[in-house]
Amino acid sequence: MINMKDFFRNSNLLDCLALRQLSHIKGNWELIWDHENEEYESEENSYAEEVNQLIEELGLVEPPEKYHVNEDGLAEYVIANLNWEINKVNGRWVGAEYALILEQGGFHDIDETNLILAAAGRIKAAMDRNQNHFDDMEQSHQKMLADVIAIILYHRKSP
Template sequence: MNERIKEFFGRSNMFDEMVTLQLSHIRGNWELTWKDSEKKYEPEENSYAELVNELAIDLANLEPPLKYHDNEDRLAEYCKSSLKWKIQKIGNRWEGSDYVSILEQGGFDDYNQENLCLAACGRVKAALKRGQLNFDDMEESHRKILANVMAIALYHRGINA
Protein backbone atom coordinates (compact mmCIF):
# COMPACT_ATOMS: atom_id res chain seq x y z
CA MET A 1 0.00 0.00 0.00
CA ASN A 2 2.78 2.46 0.90
CA GLU A 3 4.42 2.45 -2.55
CA ARG A 4 1.00 2.79 -4.14
CA ILE A 5 0.37 5.93 -2.10
CA LYS A 6 3.72 7.40 -3.15
CA GLU A 7 3.20 6.57 -6.82
CA PHE A 8 -0.39 7.82 -6.74
CA PHE A 9 0.87 11.33 -7.54
CA GLY A 10 3.22 10.32 -10.38
CA ARG A 11 2.62 10.58 -14.10
CA SER A 12 -0.24 12.96 -13.44
CA ASN A 13 -1.49 15.40 -16.06
CA MET A 14 -3.48 17.37 -13.50
CA PHE A 15 -1.42 17.44 -10.30
CA ASP A 16 0.74 20.45 -11.04
CA GLU A 17 -2.16 22.39 -12.56
CA MET A 18 -4.34 21.73 -9.51
CA VAL A 19 -1.71 21.84 -6.76
CA THR A 20 1.50 23.71 -7.52
CA LEU A 21 0.00 26.26 -9.94
CA GLN A 22 -1.90 27.82 -7.05
CA LEU A 23 1.48 28.32 -5.32
CA SER A 24 3.20 29.83 -8.38
CA HIS A 25 3.20 33.30 -6.83
CA ILE A 26 5.70 31.92 -4.29
CA ARG A 27 7.77 29.61 -6.47
CA GLY A 28 7.34 30.44 -10.13
CA ASN A 29 8.43 27.07 -11.53
CA TRP A 30 5.14 25.28 -10.90
CA GLU A 31 5.24 22.71 -13.72
CA LEU A 32 6.52 19.35 -12.53
CA THR A 33 8.39 16.73 -14.55
CA TRP A 34 7.90 13.11 -13.52
CA LYS A 35 11.03 10.98 -13.72
CA ASP A 36 9.68 7.45 -14.20
CA SER A 37 13.06 5.75 -13.66
CA GLU A 38 13.28 7.25 -10.16
CA LYS A 39 9.54 7.35 -9.45
CA LYS A 40 9.66 10.98 -8.35
CA TYR A 41 9.41 14.51 -9.66
CA GLU A 42 12.62 15.95 -11.04
CA PRO A 43 13.99 18.62 -8.67
CA GLU A 44 14.38 21.99 -10.36
CA GLU A 45 15.29 25.48 -9.24
CA ASN A 46 12.42 27.52 -7.76
CA SER A 47 10.12 24.48 -7.89
CA TYR A 48 8.01 22.55 -5.41
CA ALA A 49 9.23 19.23 -6.86
CA GLU A 50 11.43 18.32 -3.89
CA LEU A 51 8.73 19.24 -1.38
CA VAL A 52 6.17 17.21 -3.38
CA ASN A 53 8.53 14.21 -3.37
CA GLU A 54 9.09 14.55 0.39
CA LEU A 55 5.38 14.94 1.05
CA ALA A 56 4.58 11.84 -1.04
CA ILE A 57 7.14 9.84 0.96
CA ASP A 58 5.72 11.15 4.24
CA LEU A 59 2.19 10.18 3.17
CA ALA A 60 3.39 6.73 2.12
CA ASN A 61 4.90 6.21 5.57
CA LEU A 62 1.70 7.09 7.41
CA GLU A 63 -0.95 4.67 8.53
CA PRO A 64 -4.06 5.97 6.74
CA PRO A 65 -6.76 6.94 9.23
CA LEU A 66 -10.07 5.14 9.20
CA LYS A 67 -11.92 8.48 9.05
CA TYR A 68 -9.84 11.17 7.36
CA HIS A 69 -12.68 13.66 7.83
CA ASP A 70 -11.85 13.62 11.56
CA ASN A 71 -8.45 15.15 10.75
CA GLU A 72 -10.08 17.83 8.61
CA ASP A 73 -12.59 18.45 11.42
CA ARG A 74 -9.71 19.18 13.82
CA LEU A 75 -8.56 21.96 11.49
CA ALA A 76 -12.09 23.36 11.37
CA GLU A 77 -12.44 23.18 15.16
CA TYR A 78 -9.30 25.30 15.48
CA CYS A 79 -10.89 27.95 13.25
CA LYS A 80 -14.08 27.82 15.27
CA SER A 81 -12.58 27.89 18.77
CA SER A 82 -9.31 29.80 18.39
CA LEU A 83 -10.05 32.09 15.47
CA LYS A 84 -13.70 32.55 16.51
CA TRP A 85 -15.03 31.79 13.05
CA LYS A 86 -18.79 31.46 12.93
CA ILE A 87 -18.80 28.03 11.37
CA GLN A 88 -20.65 24.90 12.33
CA LYS A 89 -20.84 21.34 11.22
CA ILE A 90 -24.24 20.41 9.87
CA GLY A 91 -24.41 16.71 9.12
CA ASN A 92 -21.07 15.95 7.53
CA ARG A 93 -20.45 19.45 6.09
CA TRP A 94 -18.94 22.60 7.55
CA GLU A 95 -21.12 25.65 6.95
CA GLY A 96 -20.36 29.34 7.34
CA SER A 97 -17.16 29.64 5.33
CA ASP A 98 -15.42 28.19 2.30
CA TYR A 99 -14.17 24.69 3.17
CA VAL A 100 -10.75 25.21 1.59
CA SER A 101 -10.31 28.45 3.59
CA ILE A 102 -11.16 26.54 6.75
CA LEU A 103 -8.51 23.91 5.99
CA GLU A 104 -5.97 26.55 5.01
CA GLN A 105 -6.38 28.65 8.15
CA GLY A 106 -6.65 25.57 10.37
CA GLY A 107 -3.35 24.44 8.91
CA PHE A 108 -1.51 27.26 10.66
CA ASP A 109 -2.01 25.44 13.97
CA ASP A 110 -1.34 21.98 12.52
CA TYR A 111 2.07 20.98 13.88
CA ASN A 112 4.15 19.42 11.06
CA GLN A 113 0.96 19.35 8.96
CA GLU A 114 -0.10 16.25 10.90
CA ASN A 115 -3.84 16.56 10.27
CA LEU A 116 -3.36 17.75 6.70
CA CYS A 117 -1.11 14.77 5.95
CA LEU A 118 -3.41 12.26 7.60
CA ALA A 119 -6.37 13.71 5.70
CA ALA A 120 -4.44 13.52 2.41
CA CYS A 121 -3.28 9.97 3.14
CA GLY A 122 -6.84 8.94 4.00
CA ARG A 123 -8.18 10.49 0.80
CA VAL A 124 -5.56 8.65 -1.27
CA LYS A 125 -6.36 5.37 0.51
CA ALA A 126 -10.07 5.87 -0.21
CA ALA A 127 -9.30 6.52 -3.89
CA LEU A 128 -7.09 3.44 -4.15
CA LYS A 129 -9.79 1.34 -2.50
CA ARG A 130 -12.18 2.50 -5.25
CA GLY A 131 -9.72 1.50 -7.99
CA GLN A 132 -8.59 5.09 -8.65
CA LEU A 133 -4.87 4.36 -8.89
CA ASN A 134 -3.67 7.84 -9.88
CA PHE A 135 -4.49 11.40 -8.87
CA ASP A 136 -6.00 11.96 -12.34
CA ASP A 137 -8.36 9.00 -11.88
CA MET A 138 -10.04 10.41 -8.77
CA GLU A 139 -13.64 11.53 -8.74
CA GLU A 140 -13.57 15.27 -9.48
CA SER A 141 -14.83 16.71 -6.18
CA HIS A 142 -12.52 14.46 -4.12
CA ARG A 143 -9.58 15.32 -6.38
CA LYS A 144 -10.28 19.02 -5.89
CA ILE A 145 -10.23 18.73 -2.08
CA LEU A 146 -7.12 16.53 -2.12
CA ALA A 147 -5.39 19.04 -4.42
CA ASN A 148 -6.16 21.82 -1.97
CA VAL A 149 -5.04 19.78 1.04
CA MET A 150 -1.77 19.03 -0.76
CA ALA A 151 -1.28 22.68 -1.74
CA ILE A 152 -1.93 23.82 1.83
CA ALA A 153 0.57 21.28 3.21
CA LEU A 154 3.16 22.34 0.61
CA TYR A 155 2.58 25.99 1.43
CA HIS A 156 3.15 25.39 5.13
CA ARG A 157 6.23 23.29 4.43
CA GLY A 158 7.55 25.92 2.05
CA ILE A 159 7.27 28.77 4.54
CA ASN A 160 9.04 26.64 7.14
CA ALA A 161 11.82 25.53 4.76
Template sequence: MTRKEKTSAFFKQSELFDYMVTRPLSHIVPNWELTWNLKENRVEPEEDSLAEEVNRLLDEISEVQPPKEYHANEDVLAEYVKSHLNWNIYKKGNRWESSDYEAIINQGSFGDEDQKNLILAAAGRIEAAIEHGQTNFDDMEYGHQKILAMVMASILYQRIDFSKILN
Protein backbone atom coordinates in the same frame (compact mmCIF):
# COMPACT_ATOMS: atom_id res chain seq x y z
CA MET B 1 2.82 -3.36 -3.66
CA THR B 2 4.21 -1.31 -0.76
CA ARG B 3 2.46 1.83 0.46
CA LYS B 4 5.31 3.90 -1.02
CA GLU B 5 4.85 2.24 -4.42
CA LYS B 6 1.08 2.78 -4.24
CA THR B 7 1.56 6.45 -3.37
CA SER B 8 4.06 6.95 -6.22
CA ALA B 9 1.77 5.15 -8.67
CA PHE B 10 -1.14 7.33 -7.54
CA PHE B 11 0.68 10.52 -8.57
CA LYS B 12 2.81 9.10 -11.40
CA GLN B 13 2.65 11.23 -14.55
CA SER B 14 -0.42 13.09 -13.32
CA GLU B 15 -1.57 15.78 -15.74
CA LEU B 16 -3.53 17.63 -13.05
CA PHE B 17 -1.39 17.44 -9.90
CA ASP B 18 0.90 20.37 -10.59
CA TYR B 19 -1.96 22.43 -11.99
CA MET B 20 -4.05 21.88 -8.85
CA VAL B 21 -1.34 21.71 -6.16
CA THR B 22 1.78 23.69 -7.11
CA ARG B 23 0.33 26.23 -9.53
CA PRO B 24 -1.69 27.95 -6.76
CA LEU B 25 1.68 28.54 -5.05
CA SER B 26 3.38 29.95 -8.17
CA HIS B 27 3.25 33.50 -6.80
CA ILE B 28 5.78 32.28 -4.23
CA VAL B 29 7.66 29.54 -6.12
CA PRO B 30 7.41 30.38 -9.82
CA ASN B 31 8.35 27.06 -11.43
CA TRP B 32 5.10 25.17 -10.76
CA GLU B 33 5.20 22.64 -13.61
CA LEU B 34 6.55 19.31 -12.43
CA THR B 35 8.20 16.54 -14.45
CA TRP B 36 7.86 12.91 -13.43
CA ASN B 37 11.13 10.95 -13.59
CA LEU B 38 10.12 7.44 -14.72
CA LYS B 39 13.49 5.91 -13.78
CA GLU B 40 13.47 7.28 -10.22
CA ASN B 41 9.67 7.12 -9.89
CA ARG B 42 9.68 10.61 -8.37
CA VAL B 43 9.28 14.21 -9.38
CA GLU B 44 12.39 15.56 -11.11
CA PRO B 45 14.06 18.21 -8.88
CA GLU B 46 14.25 21.60 -10.61
CA GLU B 47 15.41 25.05 -9.62
CA ASP B 48 12.75 27.42 -8.24
CA SER B 49 10.22 24.63 -7.89
CA LEU B 50 8.59 22.66 -5.10
CA ALA B 51 9.66 19.34 -6.66
CA GLU B 52 11.91 18.25 -3.80
CA GLU B 53 9.29 19.26 -1.25
CA VAL B 54 6.67 17.29 -3.21
CA ASN B 55 8.94 14.21 -3.15
CA ARG B 56 9.43 14.57 0.61
CA LEU B 57 5.69 15.00 1.06
CA LEU B 58 4.89 11.88 -0.97
CA ASP B 59 7.43 9.93 1.11
CA GLU B 60 5.90 11.22 4.32
CA ILE B 61 2.35 10.39 3.22
CA SER B 62 3.45 6.86 2.31
CA GLU B 63 4.99 6.35 5.76
CA VAL B 64 1.82 6.94 7.80
CA GLN B 65 -1.05 4.54 8.38
CA PRO B 66 -3.98 6.02 6.42
CA PRO B 67 -6.93 6.63 8.74
CA LYS B 68 -10.30 5.18 7.75
CA GLU B 69 -11.99 8.31 9.11
CA TYR B 70 -9.79 10.99 7.53
CA HIS B 71 -12.59 13.51 7.95
CA ALA B 72 -11.81 13.46 11.69
CA ASN B 73 -8.37 14.90 10.88
CA GLU B 74 -9.96 17.61 8.76
CA ASP B 75 -12.44 18.29 11.59
CA VAL B 76 -9.49 19.16 13.85
CA LEU B 77 -8.53 21.88 11.35
CA ALA B 78 -12.11 23.18 11.22
CA GLU B 79 -12.32 23.25 15.03
CA TYR B 80 -9.11 25.31 15.08
CA VAL B 81 -10.63 27.80 12.64
CA LYS B 82 -13.82 27.98 14.70
CA SER B 83 -12.15 28.40 18.10
CA HIS B 84 -8.97 30.35 17.27
CA LEU B 85 -10.03 32.43 14.27
CA ASN B 86 -13.61 32.88 15.47
CA TRP B 87 -15.19 31.84 12.20
CA ASN B 88 -18.91 31.31 12.41
CA ILE B 89 -18.83 27.75 11.07
CA TYR B 90 -20.75 24.74 12.31
CA LYS B 91 -21.03 21.09 11.51
CA LYS B 92 -24.33 19.93 10.06
CA GLY B 93 -24.33 16.16 9.71
CA ASN B 94 -20.92 15.37 8.29
CA ARG B 95 -20.39 18.75 6.56
CA TRP B 96 -19.00 22.05 7.74
CA GLU B 97 -21.35 24.89 6.86
CA SER B 98 -21.14 28.65 6.51
CA SER B 99 -17.79 28.83 4.72
CA ASP B 100 -15.89 27.32 1.80
CA TYR B 101 -14.40 23.99 2.89
CA GLU B 102 -11.14 24.67 1.06
CA ALA B 103 -10.75 27.95 2.96
CA ILE B 104 -11.38 26.12 6.24
CA ILE B 105 -8.67 23.55 5.41
CA ASN B 106 -6.26 26.25 4.29
CA GLN B 107 -6.70 28.43 7.37
CA GLY B 108 -6.78 25.43 9.68
CA SER B 109 -3.36 24.41 8.41
CA PHE B 110 -1.84 27.28 10.38
CA GLY B 111 -2.78 25.52 13.63
CA ASP B 112 -1.72 22.03 12.57
CA GLU B 113 1.62 21.33 14.23
CA ASP B 114 3.99 19.71 11.72
CA GLN B 115 0.94 19.31 9.45
CA LYS B 116 0.13 16.01 11.20
CA ASN B 117 -3.62 16.17 10.56
CA LEU B 118 -3.10 17.32 6.99
CA ILE B 119 -0.72 14.42 6.30
CA LEU B 120 -3.19 11.92 7.74
CA ALA B 121 -6.08 13.48 5.82
CA ALA B 122 -4.09 13.26 2.58
CA ALA B 123 -3.13 9.64 3.25
CA GLY B 124 -6.75 8.79 4.06
CA ARG B 125 -8.10 10.49 0.95
CA ILE B 126 -5.55 8.70 -1.26
CA GLU B 127 -6.35 5.33 0.31
CA ALA B 128 -10.11 5.92 -0.07
CA ALA B 129 -9.67 6.87 -3.73
CA ILE B 130 -7.64 3.74 -4.44
CA GLU B 131 -10.21 1.58 -2.63
CA HIS B 132 -12.87 3.08 -4.93
CA GLY B 133 -10.88 2.19 -8.06
CA GLN B 134 -9.43 5.67 -8.58
CA THR B 135 -5.81 4.59 -8.84
CA ASN B 136 -4.37 7.89 -10.10
CA PHE B 137 -4.85 11.46 -8.91
CA ASP B 138 -6.28 12.36 -12.34
CA ASP B 139 -8.97 9.67 -11.97
CA MET B 140 -10.32 10.96 -8.66
CA GLU B 141 -13.86 12.22 -8.31
CA TYR B 142 -13.48 15.99 -8.76
CA GLY B 143 -14.78 17.10 -5.36
CA HIS B 144 -12.42 14.78 -3.49
CA GLN B 145 -9.58 15.62 -5.88
CA LYS B 146 -10.05 19.33 -5.21
CA ILE B 147 -9.92 18.85 -1.43
CA LEU B 148 -6.87 16.57 -1.63
CA ALA B 149 -5.14 19.20 -3.78
CA MET B 150 -5.93 21.90 -1.19
CA VAL B 151 -4.68 19.68 1.64
CA MET B 152 -1.39 19.06 -0.18
CA ALA B 153 -0.98 22.70 -1.26
CA SER B 154 -1.55 23.77 2.35
CA ILE B 155 1.16 21.39 3.56
CA LEU B 156 3.60 22.67 0.94
CA TYR B 157 2.78 26.30 1.77
CA GLN B 158 3.42 25.70 5.47
CA ARG B 159 6.81 24.21 4.62
CA ILE B 160 8.10 26.89 2.25
CA ASP B 161 11.30 28.44 3.56
CA PHE B 162 10.51 32.09 2.97
CA SER B 163 14.00 33.15 4.11
CA LYS B 164 15.46 31.50 0.99
CA ILE B 165 12.86 33.02 -1.31
CA LEU B 166 13.06 36.56 0.03
CA ASN B 167 16.84 36.82 -0.25
Protein backbone atom coordinates in the same frame (compact mmCIF):
# COMPACT_ATOMS: atom_id res chain seq x y z
CA MET C 1 0.70 0.13 2.97
CA ILE C 2 -0.36 2.18 -0.01
CA ASN C 3 2.20 2.75 -2.75
CA MET C 4 1.94 6.53 -2.86
CA LYS C 5 4.54 6.82 -5.59
CA ASP C 6 2.30 4.81 -7.92
CA PHE C 7 -0.71 6.90 -6.92
CA PHE C 8 1.05 10.13 -7.96
CA ARG C 9 3.29 8.69 -10.71
CA ASN C 10 3.59 10.93 -13.78
CA SER C 11 0.39 12.82 -13.00
CA ASN C 12 -0.95 15.20 -15.63
CA LEU C 13 -3.13 17.04 -13.11
CA LEU C 14 -1.27 17.25 -9.79
CA ASP C 15 0.77 20.30 -10.71
CA CYS C 16 -2.14 22.16 -12.25
CA LEU C 17 -4.53 21.49 -9.37
CA ALA C 18 -2.17 21.66 -6.38
CA LEU C 19 0.86 23.70 -7.37
CA ARG C 20 -0.43 26.41 -9.69
CA GLN C 21 -2.24 28.01 -6.75
CA LEU C 22 1.19 28.39 -5.08
CA SER C 23 2.87 30.02 -8.10
CA HIS C 24 3.12 33.32 -6.21
CA ILE C 25 5.64 31.58 -3.93
CA LYS C 26 7.51 29.48 -6.50
CA GLY C 27 6.87 30.38 -10.12
CA ASN C 28 7.85 27.02 -11.59
CA TRP C 29 4.75 25.05 -10.65
CA GLU C 30 4.86 22.47 -13.45
CA LEU C 31 6.13 18.98 -12.67
CA ILE C 32 8.16 16.70 -14.96
CA TRP C 33 8.29 12.98 -14.20
CA ASP C 34 11.78 11.46 -14.22
CA HIS C 35 11.18 7.90 -15.47
CA GLU C 36 14.71 6.76 -14.58
CA ASN C 37 14.60 7.92 -10.94
CA GLU C 38 10.84 7.40 -10.59
CA GLU C 39 10.16 10.79 -9.05
CA TYR C 40 9.44 14.34 -10.09
CA GLU C 41 12.46 16.05 -11.57
CA SER C 42 14.02 18.65 -9.31
CA GLU C 43 14.23 22.06 -10.96
CA GLU C 44 15.07 25.57 -9.84
CA ASN C 45 12.20 27.47 -8.19
CA SER C 46 10.05 24.32 -8.32
CA TYR C 47 8.04 22.30 -5.81
CA ALA C 48 9.29 19.00 -7.21
CA GLU C 49 11.57 18.19 -4.25
CA GLU C 50 8.85 19.06 -1.75
CA VAL C 51 6.29 16.99 -3.67
CA ASN C 52 8.66 14.00 -3.78
CA GLN C 53 9.27 14.32 -0.03
CA LEU C 54 5.54 14.62 0.65
CA ILE C 55 4.79 11.53 -1.45
CA GLU C 56 7.42 9.63 0.55
CA GLU C 57 6.00 10.91 3.83
CA LEU C 58 2.45 9.95 2.85
CA GLY C 59 3.71 6.42 2.18
CA LEU C 60 5.00 6.12 5.74
CA VAL C 61 1.78 6.94 7.59
CA GLU C 62 -1.12 4.63 8.32
CA PRO C 63 -4.10 6.23 6.59
CA PRO C 64 -7.00 6.80 8.97
CA GLU C 65 -10.33 5.18 8.19
CA LYS C 66 -12.10 8.44 9.04
CA TYR C 67 -9.89 11.21 7.70
CA HIS C 68 -12.64 13.76 8.34
CA VAL C 69 -11.79 13.50 12.05
CA ASN C 70 -8.39 15.05 11.27
CA GLU C 71 -9.98 17.77 9.16
CA ASP C 72 -12.66 18.41 11.79
CA GLY C 73 -9.94 19.07 14.36
CA LEU C 74 -8.59 21.86 12.16
CA ALA C 75 -12.07 23.35 11.75
CA GLU C 76 -12.67 23.18 15.50
CA TYR C 77 -9.42 25.09 16.04
CA VAL C 78 -10.68 27.80 13.67
CA ILE C 79 -13.93 28.08 15.64
CA ALA C 80 -12.26 28.14 19.06
CA ASN C 81 -9.26 30.34 18.30
CA LEU C 82 -10.19 32.47 15.30
CA ASN C 83 -13.85 32.88 16.25
CA TRP C 84 -15.12 31.99 12.80
CA GLU C 85 -18.83 31.42 12.56
CA ILE C 86 -18.72 28.06 10.86
CA ASN C 87 -20.55 24.89 11.74
CA LYS C 88 -21.07 21.38 10.51
CA VAL C 89 -24.42 20.72 8.86
CA ASN C 90 -25.23 17.22 7.59
CA GLY C 91 -21.56 16.27 7.58
CA ARG C 92 -20.35 19.42 5.77
CA TRP C 93 -18.71 22.54 7.13
CA VAL C 94 -20.61 25.69 6.18
CA GLY C 95 -19.86 29.37 6.68
CA ALA C 96 -16.55 29.52 4.79
CA GLU C 97 -14.79 27.78 1.92
CA TYR C 98 -13.62 24.39 3.19
CA ALA C 99 -10.06 24.72 1.88
CA LEU C 100 -9.73 28.08 3.64
CA ILE C 101 -10.93 26.52 6.90
CA LEU C 102 -8.26 23.80 6.58
CA GLU C 103 -5.58 26.33 5.64
CA GLN C 104 -6.30 28.51 8.66
CA GLY C 105 -6.60 25.53 10.99
CA GLY C 106 -3.32 24.24 9.60
CA PHE C 107 -1.38 27.12 11.12
CA HIS C 108 -1.72 25.32 14.46
CA ASP C 109 -1.18 21.80 13.04
CA ILE C 110 2.31 20.86 14.25
CA ASP C 111 4.30 19.30 11.38
CA GLU C 112 1.03 19.30 9.39
CA THR C 113 0.16 16.03 11.15
CA ASN C 114 -3.61 16.30 10.71
CA LEU C 115 -3.25 17.51 7.12
CA ILE C 116 -0.90 14.60 6.28
CA LEU C 117 -3.32 12.09 7.82
CA ALA C 118 -6.25 13.71 6.01
CA ALA C 119 -4.40 13.48 2.68
CA ALA C 120 -3.43 9.84 3.29
CA GLY C 121 -7.01 9.04 4.29
CA ARG C 122 -8.39 10.72 1.18
CA ILE C 123 -5.99 8.68 -0.97
CA LYS C 124 -7.01 5.45 0.78
CA ALA C 125 -10.69 6.32 0.26
CA ALA C 126 -10.02 6.90 -3.46
CA MET C 127 -8.17 3.61 -3.79
CA ASP C 128 -10.95 1.79 -1.94
CA ARG C 129 -13.16 3.01 -4.80
CA ASN C 130 -10.71 1.75 -7.45
CA GLN C 131 -9.41 5.24 -8.18
CA ASN C 132 -5.80 4.09 -8.11
CA HIS C 133 -4.13 7.21 -9.50
CA PHE C 134 -4.51 10.89 -8.70
CA ASP C 135 -5.62 11.61 -12.28
CA ASP C 136 -8.38 8.97 -12.01
CA MET C 137 -10.02 10.39 -8.88
CA GLU C 138 -13.57 11.66 -8.83
CA GLN C 139 -13.24 15.36 -9.64
CA SER C 140 -14.48 16.98 -6.41
CA HIS C 141 -12.39 14.61 -4.25
CA GLN C 142 -9.40 15.17 -6.52
CA LYS C 143 -9.73 18.94 -6.11
CA MET C 144 -9.99 18.64 -2.33
CA LEU C 145 -6.92 16.39 -2.13
CA ALA C 146 -5.05 18.88 -4.33
CA ASP C 147 -6.07 21.66 -1.95
CA VAL C 148 -4.88 19.68 1.08
CA ILE C 149 -1.53 19.07 -0.66
CA ALA C 150 -1.25 22.77 -1.52
CA ILE C 151 -2.02 23.71 2.09
CA ILE C 152 0.68 21.35 3.38
CA LEU C 153 3.26 22.79 0.99
CA TYR C 154 2.15 26.34 1.78
CA HIS C 155 2.56 25.82 5.52
CA ARG C 156 5.97 24.29 5.00
CA LYS C 157 7.09 27.39 3.09
CA SER C 158 5.55 29.84 5.57
CA PRO C 159 7.94 31.43 8.08
